[in-house]
Amino acid sequence: MDERWLQKQVRNCLRHYGYDDDMMPLGEDDWRELCTRIAAAKERQPNADIYELVHDAVYRFITSA
Structure with a gap:
């Protein structure tokens, strides 16, 4: 998984949450x-939408869940 692309997706998601x-x-x-969380989630759920996985990981990161 391209880490630079993934970081861009994370930044966009953070902006979505107002950061x-x-x-x-x-x-x-x-x-x-x-990036590790997202990549691991994609391995566990190969058919999952990457954008949903990014949002889930960022939400957990922000809320420290």
Whole structure:
């Protein structure tokens, strides 16, 4: 999975929730964790829509669930 594309999707999703890079800067570890979560979810659910998986991961990250 292309990590740069995935980061773009995460940024778009964060904007959807009202965050931007200045409000919630993500460190390298945060990016890695989100990308790992999304990739693992895609492996578990290969037929799932990647956009839904991104939204789920970002929501859990924001709410610290």
